[in-house]
Structure formats: structure tokens, C-alpha cells
Amino acid sequence: MPLTLTPFSSTECGFAEWSIDKKGRATLVEIIAYLYLRQEENALRVINALEPRRRVPKGRVAQNVIDKLTAPKQEDVDLLRTGTAKEKASAQHRVDTAISHRDGLLFQHVSWIVARLAFPSGCMTSPHVRQADKGFDGFIIEFDASTNEISRIVLCEDKASIAPRGLIKSSVWEDVASIRRGERDDEILADLVTLLKSVPDIDAESAVDEVFWEEVREFRVAVATGENIRGKSGDFLHIMAGFEAVAGGSFESRTAGVMPFKDVRVGLDVLAGEVAAKVEEIVGV
Template structure:
């Protein structure tokens, strides 16, 4: 698989993983499938050995290339942000095979949750936990994280409960055989939520200092505070290279179907 994981943590404050990209090519192929509107098939590739997705139509290529391109090469922030959210989605499926995970956005700079994961209790069928994700490609991770803490504090106050509930219902409806009414019973009022920060960092980042203040922004058990990092030496250059690989792969799979 294209990403491997090494656990990281700090006592009772937070826990998570450091990611290593084991194959840029394999990662780019999955990203290309998502960009072509085939996230359903990309998910099956991640969990089913030998699964081969169907070929996309040529009409999907233009939109895929747009997603994988920076309109201004000097300002690739939106392209890189979208790409990192897809990488985080791939990582989440590798960590939770078959999980109920919000599909990737299909536009740059989407206004809303970066990601939402829904965990069901295997006995009762109720929602056990909803994990709200912030997924950021940045060259200044500490500055970004201090902004994320403010957003998490707002979510803890319930400022986004209406949007969260709507998103959870949409995710549950994609699951097979799920009783949606039963699953969301008392969801918001019992405060069954956790958080997951996924962020790019320099290769020699001090993770202990990076997530300082997490337990202040989000109180409670350490399981509520997830921290995922992707160390990269030259983040912007790497994002551009993976995007170029993904565009090449998207063109190949579309041409093969013409």
C-alpha cells in the first residue's frame, strides 16, 4: 500500500501516526481515480486484493486535470490542499478498512468539514463516535494548528452541530443495512465526538511541541484527540510531482477506454 504508519503520541494529551509514503506512483494512481470521480472504486482498491476499477469516460478527464492543477503555479495552495485531503482520505481507509468516511470534496477550497468519520457500536447500532477532521497542507504547521484549535473549540461548544448532523446522516445513508434513525439517536446530546488533525510537517519537526494545547482546546479522554503528520522535505515540490503523476495516470486510463 502507498502509505505506512508509525505511532506517535504524548502521554495523555494526544495520539496518532506519522505517515511514510512508500510509493508515489501507487498513491498517484489512487488520487487520479478520486479526481476522475471514482472514489468508490479507489476505496475498493484499498480493501480488496486484486480489484480492478472500471474505466472512466473521457468526459471526466477535464475536471480531473483541473482538480490536479494549480491555476497559478506560484500559488498552488488550493491544489495542494485538495490533494492532501485526498491523501488523508486514503490514509483513513488504510487505517480503518471499511470505515464510514466522508467522500472527498470535488472542488478546491470547499467550505465545510475537511473530513468526517463515523464509528458505529457493533452491538447497539448507535453512533459510537463522530470524528471531525482538519486536513491541512502547509509550510507553517504550528501557526495552522493554533488556528485549528480555535475551530475545535467552536465545535466543542456546538456551533456546528447542525452541519455535523447533516453530514453524519449523509454518510450513514451510504452504508449498507444501517438504520439511520437508530444510529443517530442522542448523537449530538451525548457529545460523542472526537477530532483528527492531519498536517504536513518538515521532516525534523518536533511533534511534542507541534500539538501543544490540544488538550486545552478539546477536553476529555486522549482518544478524542487524534494527530496525524506527513513529514516532507520540500512539500510544495512533492505535491506538484504527485499531481503531475496523477494527471498522467488519469490520461492513460481514459485513453485506454476511448
């Protein structure tokens, strides 16, 4: 498999450190490229070691994908060299935002692959198309094989950050707390019904109506960051401190993973470039 998950003992959650397998890197890049092209079936074929089927992307899909994988914009880079002080400040803000959004979307695709490998029979939302989409980054639904009823609903949150602890505390934990207070039940319900409508032989609304929400709800948090964030004990467990307190539930209902890079911005930039090149190869640019 293209990704390796190394478990660490934690009282907060089921925790693992993620890494890209050197021998599987090309496979990972190919899977991500197909996901960006909205060819999820081909991505799954690569995961299952099957030959992808040739599909011609519609319209500007391929170019749009390459644009999303390319950050920052060249005009902003130029302004950083030649602009006035005010122009440089504005350009720097746009550069930082573009890189942050590119990295966040890219890591969502990596996280989706980890989830698919962990839940091979689960029903999952596809990775986002738009950068910086609000709300949780995805859902995973599993069914009881004997009753065909929903047995678990996993809400996923993915972040790529040079300072993940502050982001987790200020954003992710607040999202989790908001959900536990029921403040987003209508949003979640709408997303779940939409996802379930793609499942054969399932009455989406009835399936959701019959669920005991608190009993099947789980949370999964994944972070890409730099090696400089590794704690004194040699791990990244401190990033997820407070997970149990904010999410509640059983230990099994909380899952987390961290993917470290020597430098997270450089690491994801390199990966983005490889995926963009693979997209061009797939579409024959």
C-alpha cells in the first residue's frame, strides 16, 4: 500500500502516525490524480491494483485541477520582488492563503485514501472540489451486514498546518463541540441523506430516521504538519490533547492521525507538483 500507519498508544483516541511508503509513492500520486479529476472509480481501481479505464475529462477539468495544485500565482510571486511595500504585503497574504488552501485540499485527498483503506466497504463522501470549503471534510458510513442498518457514522476533519495545535483547539474542537450540542444537526442530516441516496436498496431518509445518533456517531481528525512539531516524547500525541473531553463517547469512537513532513509546506508542494504532472500524463497534455 502507498501509505503506512504506525500506531501509538494514547488515552485520547486511536492514534497513528502516517507516512508515504517510498515504493508506493507513485501509486499514491496516481490515486490522488484520479481523485482530483473526479474519476473516483479509477482511483479505486488503482487502489485495488486494477488497470484504470481511459476517460477523457470534460471541458477545463484538467486545467482547473492543475491550477488548484499550483500555488502561489506567478503574478503574486513577481509582486513580492518588484511591488511597492503595500503591494508586497497584499501579495504575501495572497501567497500564504493560496499555499494554505492548496495544501489543505491536497491533504484531504491523502486522508480520503487512508479512510478508504481503513473502511473498504464503507460509504464515503468524495474529497472536496472547492478549496477552503467550510464544515467537516467528509463522512464515512458503515452498515451492519446482518440488518443493513447504519452501524457507524464517522465525521472527518482534515488539516494541513505549520501550527496544528492552535488550529485544533480553536477550530476543530469547536466544530466537534458544536456538533455535540446539536447546532449542526440539520447540515449533517442533509449531507447524510445525500450520501445515502447513492447506496442501492437503501431508503435514505428512513435509514437516518432509525439511527440513534449519539450511539453511532464517531469523530476522525487528521493533520499534516512538520517534524518540528514532534513532541519531546518523540510523537505527536500532544496535538490531539483534549479530544476525549470535547468529543466524549467511547475510546473507539475517536480516531486521529498525523502525517509529518520534514517541512510540511515543502513536502506538500513537492507532492502537488507530482500529482499535477500525473494529471497531465493521464489526460495527455
